[in-house]
Amino acid sequence: MELGLTEEQRILQDMAKDFAQNEIAPTVEEDEKNHVYNEKIVKKMAELGFFGCIAPEKYGGTEMGYLAATLATIEVAKESPSYGVTFNLQMNAVQGVLLAFGNEEQREKYIPPLISADEYGCFALTEADTGSDVASMRTTAKEVDDGYVLNGSKMWISGVPVSTIGIIFAMTDREKKHRGISAFMVDMKTPGIEQRAITEKLGLFSSPTGEIIFEDVKIPKDSIVGKPGDGFKIAMYMLDRTRLSCAARAAGVAEKCFELAKQYANERTQFGQPIVQFQMIQDQLARMWCEHEAAKLLVLKAAWTMDNLEQAGGRPTLAISTAKYYCAEAAVMAANEAMKVYASYGYGTEYPIERYYRDAKSYQSVEGTSNIQKVIIARNFIEKRD
Numbered sequence: 426m427e428l429g430l431t432e433e434q435r436i437l438q439d440m441a442k443d444f445a446q447n448e449i450a451p452t453v454e455e456d457e458k459n460h461v462y463n464e465k466i467v468k469k470m471a472e473l474g475f476f477g478c479i480a481p482e483k484y485g486g487t488e489m490g491y492l493a494a495t496l497a498t499i500e501v502a503k504e505s506p507s508y509g510v511t512f513n514l515q516m517n518a519v520q521g522v523l524l525a526f527g528n529e530e531q532r533e534k535y536i537p538p539l540i541s542a543d544e545y546g547c548f549a550l551t552e553a554d555t556g557s558d559v560a561s562m563r564t565t566a567k568e569v570d571d572g573y574v575l576n577g578s579k580m581w582i583s584g585v586p587v588s589t590i591g592i593i594f595a596m597t598d599r600e601k602k603h604r605g606i607s608a609f610m611v612d613m614k615t616p617g618i619e620q621r622a623i624t625e626k627l628g629l630f631s632s633p634t635g636e637i638i639f640e641d642v643k644i645p646k647d648s649i650v651g652k653p654g655d656g657f658k659i660a661m662y663m664l665d666r667t668r669l670s671c672a673a674r675a676a677g678v679a680e681k682c683f684e685l686a687k688q689y690a691n692e693r694t695q696f697g698q699p700i701v702q703f704q705m706i707q708d709q710l711a712r713m714w715c716e717h718e719a720a721k722l723l724v725l726k727a728a729w730t731m732d733n734l735e736q737a738g739g740r741p742t743l744a745i746s747t748a749k750y751y752c753a754e755a756a757v758m759a760a761n762e763a764m765k766v767y768a769s770y771g772y773g774t775e776y777p778i779e780r781y782y783r784d785a786k787s788y789q790s791v792e793g794t795s796n797i798q799k800v801i802i803a804r805n806f807i808e809k810r811d
């Protein structure tokens with residue numbers, strides 16, 4: 426796909442492709458099997474500048490933009506959906522928020538070590554009883570003389586238990602509902618914080634996921650990002666950026682599943698001919714082709730929108746939720762069809778298809794479910810009546 430990318434964007438894309446194929450792919454199966462989060466891989470991603478795309482040079486970034494980051498994310502996710510998540514944790518979430526809402530001190534403190542992967546980031550919205558309904562969260566941040574005290578817990582948080590810093594959303598004023606949520610930059614080693622891994626899950630085994638418990642966690646006053654009560658607005662802003670990253674990962678998985686199924690259909694023979702000769706297999710491949718092409722175009726459009734907000738007419742939310750919804754569904758569709766092309770060999774673990782099939786399912790839930798993306802999209806079609 427050409428689309429008039431700049432030379433700089435193309436170089437980053439090629440670099441990410443080489444890196445993913447030569448440095449992630451050789452150990453990906455073993456690392457997934459053993460639930461290994463390989464810090465060396467994350468450090469190398471940092472050295473290649475993958476996490477600096479959205480930050481200005483003064484913080485160690487390159488300002489190459491979201492389109493460049495999206496191209497790199499797609500290439501990494503094609504080999505490892507798990508390491509694709511790292512873009513979100515090191516860049517899109519925390520850096521995105523601090524660049525828009527953080528003060529200069531917070532930016533200088535947190536952005537450079539996220540770019541260099543000297544700190545590992547996370548963002549924590551979800552709780553055991555509140556997923557889509559973010560505004561009902563129960564974790565509290567009580568203001569005291571010289572800071573805030575956090576109590577509560579977060580669930581299904583990517584990067585836990587290895588995260589060292591995180592953006593934590595908590596209620597500072599429950600009466601005000603969503604206007605009572607605030608956002609805090611928190612050192613995850615602060616006394617009273619416990620990070621627990623969730624090991625019993627379907628996939629993404631090289632991407633840690635976990636629970637965070639806050640028990641009387643004292644954090645300084647200057648931990649707050651923006652003003653008290655800005656948390657919901659910050660969360661929605663952040664989700665636009667993390668959904669873009671998720672859509673890129675899903676588009677990468679859809680493309681990879683198509684490529685693997687195409688290769689297998691040309692190699693596998695039945696009834697004396699490669700199975701690609703059967704029209705029903707051609708139908709599957711043709712549909713997978715269309716889905717992954719459409720997914721990729723939508724995510725590239727969303728990324729372009731992020732980089733050209735003024736030209737695109739303001740908020741990127743519709744373009745991003747459209748891409749997130751479509752790419753998630755395309756990834757699941759492509760993985761499902763690829764499993765059928767591989768048949769029993771897809772069901773076994775000799776080929777990587779079952780891994781993509783398991784990992785693809787995450788895209789329909791994370792960063793807001795497919796239903797929630799449709800709710801956001803449909804809001805644009807409801808005309809206001811008196």
Ligand SMILES: Cc1cc2nc3c(=O)[nH]c(=O)nc-3n(C[C@H](O)[C@H](O)[C@H](O)COP(=O)(O)OP(=O)(O)OC[C@H]3O[C@@H](n4cnc5c(N)ncnc54)[C@H](O)[C@@H]3O)c2cc1C
Pocket residue numbers: 548549550551554555556557558580581582583584629634787790791792793794795796797800
């Ligand atoms: C691997 C993984 C990593 C994750 N990483 C993070 C992270 O880093 N940080 C973080 O904060 N969270 C994270 N999450 C949590 C994830 O974002 C939530 O699980 C997700 O938002 C959905 O919440 P829920 O699972 O509680 O589902 P629920 O909100 O309980 O939804 C259940 C069902 O009801 C539907 N539903 C709910 N509300 C509506 C509605 N208004 N209209 C129509 N249908 C609706 C949903 O679509 C879904 O089908 C992660 C989850 C996973 C699995």
